Amino acid sequence: MNVNFNNRDPVYLQIVRYFKEKIAIGELEPGEEIPSRRELANRMKINPNTAQRAYKEMEEQGLIYTERNHPSKITTDTKTLGKVREELIIEAVDMFVTSIRSINVPVEELLDLVRVKYTANDDKEA
Amino acid sequence: MNVNFNNRDPVYLQIVRYFKEKIAIGELEPGEEIPSRRELANRMKINPNTAQRAYKEMEEQGLIYTERNHPSKITTDTKTLGKVREELIIEAVDMFVTSIRSINVPVEELLDLVRVKYTANDDKEA
């Protein structure tokens, strides 16, 4: 339950991103219960309303569902879950390519840079 | 003088970015005069203070310099200019790798995605 908040993006969106990553790598499984709004707020030292907003966002995206008086759970719709990983990847690649295209970097040079950087941190991150 | 403003980042930073890109690809040369604050504001339909803030930021980074009552000019310090391109690239790569690492994508798969996306738009952008 470690989230490295940055100051740039809204907290509630960073929460959503956090859960999407967990889903993408299979750390959160279909139907699995996630912390209640208040519980999450406690753990992450944020306001319960911010937690609520994040969950509401996830619910609207079909990532979680909620039964009365129970903490929300990860959706069992595997089709939806499967898309999460792909979407995160596509989104990252798109953003990257968009930002780098205007600088006219040769393809192979660019790929080398990515490869080096990507593999270099293999140990650090854990 | 076309800037595709997004709603996400501050306008003044997008302006800075715009000039850095021009510098990186050599479209702006050492000592070259750039539009005055007010002129830029007119062209880009932004507030003059926003233009001022962008220029102030660039001045602090040593990218431009200003003589009294004259529009600012690109620095003649080629060392500083040379770094711009590299920094833009490194920054983009770092952000990309950071955002993608948490998803555990195989390196080669990732590089393929980047290659395809990067080369696909070769014509469109112009």
Next chain:
DNA sequence: ATGGGTGTATTATATGATTAATACACAATG
């Protein structure tokens, strides 16, 4: 049945970043 845990909704406030409005000093030019 009551106390504590759920989700949800409403309203208000604070905060910080950004943008806007205005004014000032200076120089060049006609």
Next chain:
DNA sequence: CATTGTGTATTAATCATATAATACACCCAT
């Protein structure tokens, strides 16, 4: 010398976000 165009500075207004304070309905276990 007055007008216009520079950069600069100060203050105000705006805006999105985040937080806060409450309140409500519901369920479950004690």
